[in-house]
Amino acid sequence: MQKHTFSLIDEAATVKLGCKIAQYLTPPFTMYLSGELGAGKTTFSRGLIQALGHVGAVKSPTYTIVEPYELANMQVFHFDLYRLLDPEELEYMGIRDYFSKDSICIIEWPDRGYGLLADADINIEINYVNHGRELVMQANSCQGKQLIEKIK
Template sequence: MTSIVKNLENEHATVAMGQLIAQGLTPPLTIFLTGDLGAGKTTLSRGIIQSLGHEGAVKSPTYTLVEPYELANVDVFHFDLYRVADPEELEFMGIRDYFNQNSICIVEWPEHGQDCLPSADLHIHLSYQDNQREMTISAESTLGQTILTKLK
């Protein structure tokens, strides 16, 4: 499918981009976030989750694997699979149950989930580029394409 590239100068710009992305999100939706440690995946997630209506801190679910946010019209599940050694761990926690008709699932380090995860609608890759970050957003489904078109 198609993709767009955005440069993000700092943390504020990363949060703002998350807020912009959130404007086009409707469940069911799956977002994969990839990139090196410290590239801004959780910062982008914070912008998305707070823009969807969560008031308060958005912490990285590195140790809990998933952080749920039950909002007015949607359930948001923020996953961080960095510490998953075996994808079967995800089966034991019932990961497939989180991906339902009323949920938006944001998955950091999806490559650690292998065959336990559904396909992404959006794949967002963050990388360092000089003193800023570069974000590549790729549509992986028809819904993802619709969101990507609104971001152009």
């Protein structure tokens, strides 16, 4: 599938890329975010969620597992599975109900929910490179491929 790499020199660049991607997102859409602790997954998510129309803070869902955002024409669910001890915990919270026709799901640490998550339209990996970051997007669906084409 299609892949594209972005260089991010600082936090502002990470937020800006999230904002740019938000312009082209339409539900249903599922995005996986991977990378080391502190690499910028939540920073990227903040830019994306606020650009989609959320006014206010975007909290890290590290302790709540999911933060819902009810927007005018969609629902956005921001997951952070870092503290998940067992993927079965997702079954108890009704994980499948979050992946609906009007939702955008952003999932940090998706490997912790292996086997219980909807397939991603796009995988994003954020890595440290020198003093900045590198964000690699890989499309896994036609919708993901179209997104990459629009933001290149």
